[in-house]
Amino acid sequence: MADTLIIVPTYNEIDGLERIMARIRSAVPDADVLIVDDSSPDGTGELGDRLAAADPAIRVLHRAGKDGLGQAYLAGFEVARSGGYLFVVEMDADGSHDPESLPAMIALAADGADLVIGSRWVDGGSVVNWPRMRKAISRTGNWYSGVMLRSRIRDITAGFRVFRAGALRDLDLHAISSQGYCFQVEMAWRLERTGHRIAEHPITFVERETGQSKMHTGIVVEALLRVTAWGIAATLRPQKKGNPDRSGAGSN
Ligand SMILES: Nc1nc2c(ncn2[C@@H]2O[C@H](COP(=O)(O)OP(=O)(O)O)[C@@H](O)[C@H]2O)c(=O)[nH]1
Ligand SMILES: [Mg+2]
16 A cells, blocks of 8 residues: 555646646555545536546545635645555645655655755755745745744745645644645644654745636635634744643644
């Protein structure tokens, strides 16, 4: 059985899905892949079904409607948990995250990192073809999260990640409340503040060539408000390092 599950959330990604699946299957042939599609109107889910029919390593989880990135990943984590996988990967369907980085990232998790972030903002990391505005939002968001959450993570908003499955079990996933991309900040911060090991691996993020970004102002506002609220709450009620997020949970 594969020890890694790669979760790929999709919403209207029909143009790039086949290409990214082929790249994933050739870069990490031993991993299983789970497409989590929110009933994309463009037929992405049906294309996923055809790819799954031709390749037993690929599965599709169909969800009833567009419900945000966070909910899609939480549903995928449940599949990973019941399948007994050791490593759980998050990556976008649009080609921005290069599957060829995965062997090195999974190796870091196998070496003991609880979360490995494919990072644009550490030495060696970069972004290709992003509009100046997107770069500014990402840099400012990471800077603000660093200050408010006292986080040392350089790319806390990144969506390219490998979790050790045991670390996911340490978190109370039902308590994760973020809807949009703020989900990524919440997951990383919960692990960091409970003393989990976080590694950042430099990646080159390449802006999508097909389809459209689902990023919108509401997502940025949600992140800004939540990070501010978490930062204030953490100042009032500091968490002791080493305390699990979920009482009584171990990390294995
Ligand atoms: N299932 C699901 N996937 C989503 C949703 N929103 C975004 N995605 C996927 O999440 C990934 C990142 O989204 P994208 O629009 O590329 O964000 P950007 O890279 O920040 O511009 C892509 O694979 C999207 O198809 C959603 O509500 N549900
Ligand atoms: Mg994208």
